[in-house]
Amino acid sequence: MLKQFRSKIEEKKKIEGALGILEWDLETCTPKKGQQHLSEIVGYLTMKEYEISTSKEFRDMIETLKENPEKLNEIEKKEIEVLSCEIEKIKNIPPEEYQKFSELAVTTQGLWEEAKVTNNYNLYKDKLQQIFDFNIKFAQYNRKDEKNLYDVILDDYERGMTTEKLDEFFKALKKEIVPLLHKIVAKGNPSRKLMTSTPVESQKKFNRVLGEYLGFDFDRGVVRESEHPFTLNIDKNDVRLTTKYMENNPFSGVFSTIHETGHGIYEQQIGDELKGTILACGGSMGIHESQSRFYENIIGRSRSFWKGIYSKVAEYIPVLANTSLDEFYKEINIVEPSLIRTEADELTYSLHIMVRYEIEKAIVERKITTENLPEIWREKMLEYVGVAPEKDSEGVMQDVHWAGGLVGYFPSYALGSAYAAQIFNTMKKEIDVDKILESGELYKIKEWLGKKIHRFGRFKETEEIIKEVTGEGLNPKYYIEYLKEKYSKIYDLDI
Numbered sequence: 001m002l003k004q005f006r007s008k009i010e011e012k013k014k015i016e017g018a019l020g021i022l023e024w025d026l027e028t029c030t031p032k033k034g035q036q037h038l039s040e041i042v043g044y045l046t047m048k049e050y051e052i053s054t055s056k057e058f059r060d061m062i063e064t065l066k067e068n069p070e071k072l073n074e075i076e077k078k079e080i081e082v083l084s085c086e087i088e089k090i091k092n093i094p095p096e097e098y099q100k101f102s103e104l105a106v107t108t109q110g111l112w113e114e115a116k117v118t119n120n121y122n123l124y125k126d127k128l129q130q131i132f133d134f135n136i137k138f139a140q141y142n143r144k145d146e147k148n149l150y151d152v153i154l155d156d157y158e159r160g161m162t163t164e165k166l167d168e169f170f171k172a173l174k175k176e177i178v179p180l181l182h183k184i185v186a187k188g189n190p191s192r193k194l195m196t197s198t199p200v201e202s203q204k205k206f207n208r209v210l211g212e213y214l215g216f217d218f219d220r221g222v223v224r225e226s227e228h229p230f231t232l233n234i235d236k237n238d239v240r241l242t243t244k245y246m247e248n249n250p251f252s253g254v255f256s257t258i259h260e261t262g263h264g265i266y267e268q269q270i271g272d273e274l275k276g277t278i279l280a281c282g283g284s285m286g287i288h289e290s291q292s293r294f295y296e297n298i299i300g301r302s303r304s305f306w307k308g309i310y311s312k313v314a315e316y317i318p319v320l321a322n323t324s325l326d327e328f329y330k331e332i333n334i335v336e337p338s339l340i341r342t343e344a345d346e347l348t349y350s351l352h353i354m355v356r357y358e359i360e361k362a363i364v365e366r367k368i369t370t371e372n373l374p375e376i377w378r379e380k381m382l383e384y385v386g387v388a389p390e391k392d393s394e395g396v397m398q399d400v401h402w403a404g405g406l407v408g409y410f411p412s413y414a415l416g417s418a419y420a421a422q423i424f425n426t427m428k429k430e431i432d433v434d435k436i437l438e439s440g441e442l443y444k445i446k447e448w449l450g451k452k453i454h455r456f457g458r459f460k461e462t463e464e465i466i467k468e469v470t471g472e473g474l475n476p477k478y479y480i481e482y483l484k485e486k487y488s489k490i491y492d493l494d495i
């Protein structure tokens with residue numbers, strides 16, 4: 001039985017690998033007129049994969065293996081656990097309803113695009129409500145002993161995460177970060193120098209140097225460009241990431257590269273013992289984001305990191321030749337209330353997530369509907385971030401997630417930042433991070449993360465990893481302390 005199981009998994013993984021390559025191709029180089037054809041192949045293979053995963057043969061196999069755990073090693077046990085959990089969720093939802101939901105998500109995403117361009121929220125608000133209704137219905141099917149329906153939804157992205165924990169997390173943020181932001185705004189910001197024209201070719205060269213410096217293995221990975229940067233794991237020996245260059249804003253590309261490199265290093269360091277299993281990839285979305293944000297913000301926006309490499313950068317990005325390290329450090333950490341989440345700074349970012357969290361939770365709890373979302377959005381943005389959009393395209397319509405069917409996904413972004421700070425707190429006790437950064441020995445950080453987090457892939461749950469590494473579950477205290485300490489120094493505040 002185990003042999004047949006392995007061969008099914010192999011088949012599944014081969015299809016997933018092919019789908020990964022197709023996705024990569026579609027995002028990075030497929031000619032416009034070729035996209036339709038490739039999308040059809042993607043559709044076909046996705047269906048094949050779905051057929052294997054949901055076939056009676058495969059389900060029976062998992063059931064039998066589950067009943068005979070003594071025949072399984074620890075890795076196989078975990079695989080069976082993960083798979084039966086997935087199957088359980090699919091089984092509870094009538095296929096025709098799931099089909100309808102998938103179609104609705106495609107239609108709504110199309111309407112959203114149009115609505116965003118024409119700044120007309122009403123165009124898709126009813127469909128958006130239907131998306132939420134489906135999510136609510138599916139959660140009802142899958143509800144076991146969860147206190148809240150929203151917990152069931154959260155569980156899809158971050159196993160074990162609850163509304164209770166998130167409420168506590170965002171309450172702490174609200175109490176500490178919103179007043180900190182007010183103090184920073186009152187202080188004002190230095191004028192910007194770094195947004196100067198820099199040839200894309202030399203940006204590319206620098207980003208390559210940077211990737212190597214951070215520890216990305218180019219013998220087992222590539223970097224290309226795409227509209228929305230992402231990382232893809234075909235296999236731990238074939239990790240692909242993209243970045244995006246802007247001629248007049250060289251550090252936009254730099255931070256995209258650092259972020260995706262964080263995801264990439266994670267995938268490259270998955271343990272060899274997991275090869276060929278379904279566990280051979282990064283864990284939950286929250287833990288994955290913790291690694292990219294750790295590299296991007298905690299390392300990449302620190303003074304020590306740039307001190308270690310600063311003399312080399314001006315060769316590629318000339319504006320640094322007449323910018324002091326101190327000026328540079330302050331500029332890459334400018335805090336400014338802004339409307340768009342993806343462009344937000346490190347401090348205000350989680351406040352943008354808080355707005356989305358409160359809204360989606362309230363819709364799932366049937367306290368509000370999609371009817372008045374633009375107004376609710378404006379109120380919350382003004383209260384937390386301090387600015388409100390005039391146009392809904394820069395407000396409630398800015399993200400594709402909800403229209404594309406993703407409800408419960410946003411909190412993972414903020415959790416990623418919080419996990420990163422909590423992990424950093426432990427790391428600092430065990431190794432001298434500043435010294436390592438200043439001397440350019442980044443492999444020591446990579447090794448630390450590899451040993452404590454990366455090698456486990458999906459073998460361990462996020463909660464388990466956080467507890468093992470830091471000695472406790474998610475505790476917002478570390479994230480808040482990290483932000484307060486960093487920004488009170490930069491803005492010379494006494495708090």
Ligand SMILES: [Zn+2]
Binds near residue numbers: 289
């Ligand atoms: Zn990311």
